[in-house]
Amino acid sequence: MNTAEWINTVEYKELNFARKALVVNPTKACQPLGAFFCASGFEGTLPYEHGSQGCTAYFRNNLARHYREPFPAVSDSMTEDAAVFGGRANMIEGLKNANDLYKPKMIAMCTSCMAEVIGDDLKAFISNARDAGSIPASLPVAPAHTPSFIGSHITGYDNMLLAIVKTLSEGKYKDGDRNGKLNVIPGFDAHIENIREVKRYMSMMGVPVTVLADNTETFDSPLSGHYEMYHGGTTLAEAGDSVNAIGTISMQAYASAKTVKEFGAEYGQKTAEFNYPMGIAAFDSFLMKVSEMTGMPIPASITDERGRALDAATDAHQYFHGKRFSMFGDPDVMLGLARFIMEMGGEPVHIVSTNGTKKWEREMQALLASSPYGSSGTAYPGKDLWHLRSLLVTEPVDMLIGDSHGKYAAKDAGIPLVRIGFPITDRVNLHRYATLGYKGTMNLITWITNAFLDELDRTCDDAHFELLR
Amino acid sequence: MKTTEVKGFIDELLKAYPDKARKNRASHIAVKETAPETGGETAEPSCSTCAIKSNVKSIPGVMTARGCAYAGSKGVVWGPIRDMVHLSHGPVGCGYYSWSTRRNLAQGKPGVDNFVPFQFTSDYQEKDIVYGGAQKLEDICREIKVLFPEAKGISVQSECPIGLIGDDIEASARLMQKELALPVIPVRCEGFRGVSQSLGHHIANDAVRDHVLGKGKLPDPGPYDVAIIGDYNIGGDAWASRKIIEELGLRVVAMWSGDGQIETMKLTHMVKLNLIHCYRSMNYIARHMEEEYNIPWMEYNFFGPTKIEASIRAIAARFDKTIQDNAEKVIAKYRPAMDAVLAKYKSRLDGRKVMLYVGGLRPRHVIGAYEDLGMDIIGTGYEFGHADDYQRTFPQVKEGTVIYDDVTEYEMEEMVKKLRPDLVASGIKEKYVFQKMGFPFRQMHSWDYSGPYHGYDGFPIFARDMDMAVNSPTWKLVKAPWA
Numbered sequence: 001m002n003t004a005e006w007i008n009t010v011e012y013k014e015l016n017f018a019r020k021a022l023v024v025n026p027t028k029a030c031q032p033l034g035a036f037f038c039a040s041g042f043e044g045t046l047p048y049e050h051g052s053q054g055c056t057a058y059f060r061n062n063l064a065r066h067y068r069e070p071f072p073a074v075s076d077s078m079t080e081d082a083a084v085f086g087g088r089a090n091m092i093e094g095l096k097n098a099n100d101l102y103k104p105k106m107i108a109m110c111t112s113c114m115a116e117v118i119g120d121d122l123k124a125f126i127s128n129a130r131d132a133g134s135i136p137a138s139l140p141v142a143p144a145h146t147p148s149f150i151g152s153h154i155t156g157y158d159n160m161l162l163a164i165v166k167t168l169s170e171g172k173y174k175d176g177d178r179n180g181k182l183n184v185i186p187g188f189d190a191h192i193e194n195i196r197e198v199k200r201y202m203s204m205m206g207v208p209v210t211v212l213a214d215n216t217e218t219f220d221s222p223l224s225g226h227y228e229m230y231h232g233g234t235t236l237a238e239a240g241d242s243v244n245a246i247g248t249i250s251m252q253a254y255a256s257a258k259t260v261k262e263f264g265a266e267y268g269q270k271t272a273e274f275n276y277p278m279g280i281a282a283f284d285s286f287l288m289k290v291s292e293m294t295g296m297p298i299p300a301s302i303t304d305e306r307g308r309a310l311d312a313a314t315d316a317h318q319y320f321h322g323k324r325f326s327m328f329g330d331p332d333v334m335l336g337l338a339r340f341i342m343e344m345g346g347e348p349v350h351i352v353s354t355n356g357t358k359k360w361e362r363e364m365q366a367l368l369a370s371s372p373y374g375s376s377g378t379a380y381p382g383k384d385l386w387h388l389r390s391l392l393v394t395e396p397v398d399m400l401i402g403d404s405h406g407k408y409a410a411k412d413a414g415i416p417l418v419r420i421g422f423p424i425t426d427r428v429n430l431h432r433y434a435t436l437g438y439k440g441t442m443n444l445i446t447w448i449t450n451a452f453l454d455e456l457d458r459t460c461d462d463a464h465f466e467l468l469r
Numbered sequence: 470m471k472t473t474e475v476k477g478f479i480d481e482l483l484k485a486y487p488d489k490a491r492k493n494r495a496s497h498i499a500v501k502e503t504a505p506e507t508g509g510e511t512a513e514p515s516c517s518t519c520a521i522k523s524n525v526k527s528i529p530g531v532m533t534a535r536g537c538a539y540a541g542s543k544g545v546v547w548g549p550i551r552d553m554v555h556l557s558h559g560p561v562g563c564g565y566y567s568w569s570t571r572r573n574l575a576q577g578k579p580g581v582d583n584f585v586p587f588q589f590t591s592d593y594q595e596k597d598i599v600y601g602g603a604q605k606l607e608d609i610c611r612e613i614k615v616l617f618p619e620a621k622g623i624s625v626q627s628e629c630p631i632g633l634i635g636d637d638i639e640a641s642a643r644l645m646q647k648e649l650a651l652p653v654i655p656v657r658c659e660g661f662r663g664v665s666q667s668l669g670h671h672i673a674n675d676a677v678r679d680h681v682l683g684k685g686k687l688p689d690p691g692p693y694d695v696a697i698i699g700d701y702n703i704g705g706d707a708w709a710s711r712k713i714i715e716e717l718g719l720r721v722v723a724m725w726s727g728d729g730q731i732e733t734m735k736l737t738h739m740v741k742l743n744l745i746h747c748y749r750s751m752n753y754i755a756r757h758m759e760e761e762y763n764i765p766w767m768e769y770n771f772f773g774p775t776k777i778e779a780s781i782r783a784i785a786a787r788f789d790k791t792i793q794d795n796a797e798k799v800i801a802k803y804r805p806a807m808d809a810v811l812a813k814y815k816s817r818l819d820g821r822k823v824m825l826y827v828g829g830l831r832p833r834h835v836i837g838a839y840e841d842l843g844m845d846i847i848g849t850g851y852e853f854g855h856a857d858d859y860q861r862t863f864p865q866v867k868e869g870t871v872i873y874d875d876v877t878e879y880e881m882e883e884m885v886k887k888l889r890p891d892l893v894a895s896g897i898k899e900k901y902v903f904q905k906m907g908f909p910f911r912q913m914h915s916w917d918y919s920g921p922y923h924g925y926d927g928f929p930i931f932a933r934d935m936d937m938a939v940n941s942p943t944w945k946l947v948k949a950p951w952a
Contacts (some may be wrong), residue, residue, distance in 0.1 A: 003581045003619050014614055021608035022616075023592040025563070032560030033534050052629055052660040053527060054537020058566035061897045070901040076529035083633060083661050090623060094530030097490050101531060101879050113560050114629040117598060147631065148560035151591045225907040225947045227882065339671070389580070405568070408579055411885065425570075 008412075009326055014434040017383075024386035025405060027328045028355040030148030031156030033059050033203035035110035035190050036073055038160040039142075041213025044105030045234040047073035047100060048141075050087055050122060051112025066190060066423040067219040067431055072229050072344075074098050078114055087115055089336075091125045094143070096134035102229065106168070106236055107141045110160055116147035124149055140236065142167035152355035153257035154330055157188045160211060162259045168240035175265060179244045181208045182294055183269075185259065187252025187276070187332060190403075190422035192216045195436040198251070201287065205296045210238045210245060212259075217346060224461060241268045247293040249286070251436070252276055252332035254360065267338040270359035274346070276336030279343045279441055280309055302438075309438035312445050313344060319449040320344035321460075324376065326398035328352040328406060334379075337368060337420070340444060342373040349376050350391040385409055399451065416451045420444075470888065472869045475500050479871070482883040487517020490531070496522040497874040501866050520716030520863075523874045524855045527663045532878035534826070534852050534898055537660030539563050541669020541853075543626035545750055545829075546677070547574035547656065549701050549726045550734070551583045552621040554613050556557040557590045557605065558638065559628025563660070564590040571704045572915050575728045580696045582619045583942070589613075598630055601764050610645040610653055625677070632659040652731065655679040665853035665875070666828065667749065668888035674753035682754070683762075685735035691787065694721045698755055698766070699747030702727025709927045710746065710771050716802075717785060717905050718795045725751060738762045742787055744769055746923075747830045749851075749858055770830075771923045772931070773838025774807040803925045811841065814932040819938055821891035824884070825875055826899065827913045829853040833862040835894070835913065836930055838922075847888055850876050878902065891898065907947040909938040 006012055032049055036059045049056045056075035063071040076094030078087045098107065109122060122143035130137055144154045144163035183203070186195050195216045204210045219233020242248075249262040250256040253273035265273040270293050277286045281359040284306070287298050323346045327337050331353050338348040351364060361381040368374030380387060385405060392400065392413035400410040403421040410417035424430050434440035453469050479498055499521045507671045527533040536544070539557075544567045547555050557564025559699045568588035577755045584688050591609055593602060606625065614705075615621055623645075642655040656676045687694070696713065700707040704724050714721055722740050723733040737743070743766035755766035767787065769780035778800050785796035794900030821844045825832050832849045837855035839846060846866055850873035851858055862872065871884065878899065885893060885903060893903045894913045903910045909915050913935060921927040 004578050007580055012616075019612045019616065021605050022556075022612040023590045025568075025588050026561055026565065026590065026592065028561060029565045030560055033562065035654040048530070052537050053533060053535055054540050054660040054666075055562065057534065057536040057540070057898070058563070064897050064901060067903060070905065071898070072532060072902075074530050074532055077527045077533065078529075079526060079661050079664060090529045093489070093528070096487050097528055097530035099530075100487050100490075101485055102878075112629065113562075115631065117630045147595070148562045149595050149598050150909075152561070160850050221905065223905055223907070223947065225905075227902050227905040350664070386580075412580075448471070 008393040010053070010394050016387060016390045021444070023354070024384055026354040026384045027330075027352060027402070027405070029062075030113075030116050031146035031153060031159065032110045032112060032148065033153055034153035034156030034158075035061065035108070035144055035146045035160035036071075037063065037153070037188060037215065038157045038213050039108030039110075039164070040071070040218045041211070041215035041233050042106060042108065042164060042239060044230045044233045044333040045233060046107050047106035048094070048098060048107045048109045049073070049075040049112055050091055050109055050120060050125070051075060051115040053077040055112045061071050062423060065425045068259050068428070069219050069221065072102070074102070075112070078112075082117060083114065085188045086118060087120045088125050088128060091404040092129045092132045092134050095126070095129045099139060104139070104230070106164075107135075107139065108160060108164060109141055109143070110144045110146040110156065113148040115181065116145065116149075120418035123136060131240045139368065140167050144243040154188050154252070154355060157255050161185065161256060162262055164239060165242055165259065165262070169243040170238055171242045172240050174266070177244060178246045178377065179241055181210050181241075181245045182290065183210050183212055183242050183245045183248040183263065185212050185248065185252070185256045186214075187250060187255035188330060188422070189252065189276070189421065190439075191433065191435045192219050193432050193434040194251070194436040194440060194454045197434040197439060200303060201437060204295075204299055204302055205287070205290065207290060207294045207296050210234060210242050212239060212242055217349070246271060247271060249289065249293070250274065251286075252330070263315055276436070278336035278435060278444065279340030280306065280313060280438065281343055283437055283441070305438045309441045312442045316445045316449045317345050319452055320346040323347065323399065323452070324349045324352040326352075326388065326392060326397045326400045328385060328400075328402040329420050334422055335360075335364060338364065338367060338374070338377065342371040344445070345373060347373050349378070349397045350380065350388060351377060352380045352383050352385070352388045354382060354384050389413070399448065401448075415417050416455050418447050470869065472500050472502055475811045475869060475871060478887055482880060485879065490528045491744060493528055494877070494880070495874075498880070499872045501863060501868055501872060503868045504539075509870065517538060518553065521859050521872055521874050523859060524667060524853070527875055533875055534878070534896060535875060537666065538658045538662040538669030538672060539626060539628055541658045541666030541750070542656050542658030542673035542676075543567060543786065544571060545666060546670055546673035546726055547624050547699065549575065549585060549625060550729045550731055551575035551577055552619070552730045552732060553624055554584050554587075554589050554620045554622075554673065555626055556609060556613075557588065557628060558625045559591065559630050560593045561590050562619065563628045564588045565758070571701065572918070572920070573727055574702050574705050574708075580617070580644065583619065584620060592874060593630060593825050598634055601634060601636050603636060606636070606638060606641045607645055610641075610649060614649045614651060620651070622654060622718045624654045624656055626656050627659045628681055629660045632657065632661070652680060667853040669856065670750040671753050674757075678755055678757050680861045681731055681735050682758070683735065683738045685738040687722060687736040690739050691720060691939045692741060694722045695719045695742045695744055696723040696737045697721055698743050698745045699751035700724065700726045700727050701747070702922065703914075704916045704922070706921040706923035706927065709921040709924030712926065713771065713781065713799065713924050714784070714796070716799045717781065718792050719784075719788070725754070730945040739766070740764060742767065744784065746834075746939065748861075749854065753847070770834045770837065771927070772835045773841040773928055774803075774811075775841050776834070776837035777924065777928070806925065807928060810929045810932050814936050816842045817936050817940055820845065822847045822888070823892045823894055824848040824888065824890040825913065826850050826852070826873070826881060826895040831913055833858070833865050836865050839935070841928075842932055842935060844892070845934070846870060847890055848873065848884060850874055889907065892906065909944060911935065911938050
């Protein structure tokens with residue numbers, strides 16, 4: 001047997017799953033990417049990495065590729081001398097240059113692993129830079145330690161968000177005097193249209209919200225003939241006042257655990273966490289939770305929208321029923337997606353999340369056990385896309401769902417890939433479509449169903465090439 | 470715009486910087502000038518090697534486009550070698566961000582005998598940072614041997630923490646090389662080394678020199694043996710280049726490193742001539758082969774018919790009459806096709822102004838291709854060039870051309886606003902900034918997901934792409950009719 005055949009065997013799969021040290025094609029990036037993504041959701045904010053400049057070049061080009069949008073951010077370009085003496089001098093000079101040149105309203109600072117390994121103290125250095133006159137006392141600098149050898153990009157998102165909230169809210173907490181608003185944390189959601197959708201639903205319910213962090217405008221700015229380096233984002237005043245909200249809801253529990261906990265424990269807020277509430281039932285729960293927390297009813301216009309999504313779901317259920325799906329990505333997205341697939345009568349089979357934890361595995365297995373459609377499903381925390389490839393070729397499924405990195409495994413398995421998540425680098429505009437809410441549900445139904453039907457039309461023989469599908 | 474005017478404007482834009490940064494940045498920007506006393510002959514600006522400062526640290530806190538040594542080694546030099554596993558050694562990010570993003574096309578079956586579109590990582594965790602990862606690295610090598618039996622070697626691409634925590638990857642590599650009977654090559658390309666990608670290229674070249682070169686024997690060396698050095702096969706470039714070289718009657722023994730193989734790279738010390746496309750990233754190994762094996766090397770340029778023809782003749786001049794006759798035949802064969810390209814596109818692009826900002830060889834090598842299309846280069850610069858790059862560039866550009874080194878995004882924006890090129894040709898980080906401003910743009914690292922751009926196969930695609938960018942009907946819609 002040649003190697004090309006051997007890597008498709010059960011024997012190979014067992015060897016592949018026996019590996020303990022090597023990671024091949026993981027579905028996770030490192031913390032600072034999430035920190036930069038989060039930082040870009042605030043007004044006038046310059047993401048700043050304390051560390052080597054190569055990291056920032058990578059974050060910028062990866063984000064720019066996915067969104068096909070500019071991503072301004074800086075680093076303080078630490079080199080070998082900083083490795084020896086620490087990065088204090090880089091920060092003092094870097095903050096001055098960044099502030100003079102790019103005039104930010106806030107600098108959101110995270111660390112590369114270089115700065116973490118040598119043990120640079122962000123707060124002390126920032127204070128040194130203020131003393132040295134690099135930046136005015138009034139310029140907020142939110143410091144987040146984001147070591148790339150702990151957690152993943154979703155951890156970085158959480159760390160940066162918490163740092164920003166703490167920095168901007170300093171001295172602003174009015175014990176018990178609530179501002180009547182609800183905080184919504186989208187999490188590391190590559191489909192930024194979801195934020196617009198959530199804001200629309202909140203507006204329909206008459207619920208004022210603060211989105212932490214709102215990067216819809218950052219990643220979807222109009223082509224106007226003018227470039228604005230800072231475009232959109234949650235205002236710093238609103239973000240600072242978020243500690244006085246009546247409550248905080250997260251759309252991605254794993255990407256915001258620390259921040260949500262802080263809002264509850266330190267600021268006495270009601271909190272609720274969701275795992276990327278895709279599909280009708282999950283979004284129903286989200287809206288009911290909003291209603292419960294704010295006392296505002298869900299209006300008939302939303303019920304109508306829900307009805308239209310349900311109509312779309314019913315029209316298309318036959319294309320999902322009994323179909324076997326594999327999926328990969330962030331832990332929250334996987335929980336949301338598996339729930340949605342089961343809601344449609346599809347069967348989640350292999351669910352891979354390199355940054356999924358043991359806790360996530362238990363949650364996923366419980367979710368699968370809650371539906372007869374989940375009986376073929378297995379959660380694979382810590383596994384990667386090379387493991388997934390073995391699964392796809394030994395226990396076949398009908399479709400793979402995940403980001404563009406899945407295209408190689410999907411090709412080898414001869415199945416279509418429906419793209420959701422980050423990064424999507426080989427299709428256009430998908431970030432401009434929601435995956436959450438009732439419209440998002442319709443988008444998912446449309447993409448998945450039509451991918452199956454396109455595949456059928458492309459591969460079937462003439463006798464079965466029918467006008468009606 | 471007059472040269473003095475351009476200079477004045479540059480002085481003005483630099484005023485936005487704090488003093489120290491302003492002085493630093495001023496030394497990285499020059500305007501090509503003609504010395505009046507030589508009666509219009511092109512003179513090198515005041516001092517040919519120091520007119521523009523280069524290959525020094527970027528100033529902290531600004532948007533430099535530069536990457537790091539790891540990017541230069543794993544991303545550029547090693548990554549395209551298809552029959553090896555390239556391990557991003559350290560935390561997960563570096564390998565993730567550089568995963569299949571340079572478009573180094575390669576033959577072979579992924580996962581069997583082609584490992585280019587992969588992200589192999591040791592995914593360092595906190596415990597590895599604290600206790601060191603030697604054991605982990607060794608286990609990884611063993612697992613690679615089991616799971617990827619056709620891999621002909623492993624390169625260990627160090628990320629920042631490796632050098633900082635003091636892991637002895639050389640010792641692990643030696644141990645594994647012996648145990649697995651497989652080349653295991655440690656590369657000290659930690660991202661904090663040097664000032665840009667450039668040192669990473671050098672470090673990678675040195676590792677190739679120490680661990681690959683000369684390790685094999687070409688069974689049938691011949692008089693026409695050459696190697697292609699510094700072509701990374703972006704969008705199929707190296708295949709387009711190889712085709713021309715083979716049509717000349719030469720034998721390409723090895724490709725460095727686009728669609729490359731360690732199995733053939735190790736024979737390169739037996740070729741008769743090294744042909745270098747990207748001088749910046751691979752001159753080191755060519756110089757080494759010259760010193761150690763007496764193999765001459767020459768630079769060539771396969772962008773656009775004028776440079777292709779000149780390069781073909783220059784390459785052929787290194788060989789006998791057979792090859793020289795072939796050269797004329799090849800040129801004659803492709804001339805009609807190239808003329809057809811020019812007939813189609815030149816009138817659509819004639820006189821259009823281009824600003825370039827790229828890395829490696831392109832800030833000078835693509836000038837000829839644009840000029841073939843009648844386009845004018847009004848600015849160009851390198852992310853990580855050295856003095857020898859700028860020396861090679863000044864003679865290629867016209868008076869008044871702005872030359873910038875490690876330009877910041879702020880400077881580039883201001884210059885584009887002022888100089889108003891018809892096309893900006895740079896990278897992904899710049900692309901959308903200028904498109905938002907309404908300027909047509911092409912990515913010149915990745916060919917904007919097109920290509921090849923090299924050789925006779927590439928020029929028609931290059932011409933089409935520049936035309937479709939500059940003349941896209943979408944640009945006519947930038948201003949809303951009611952605004």
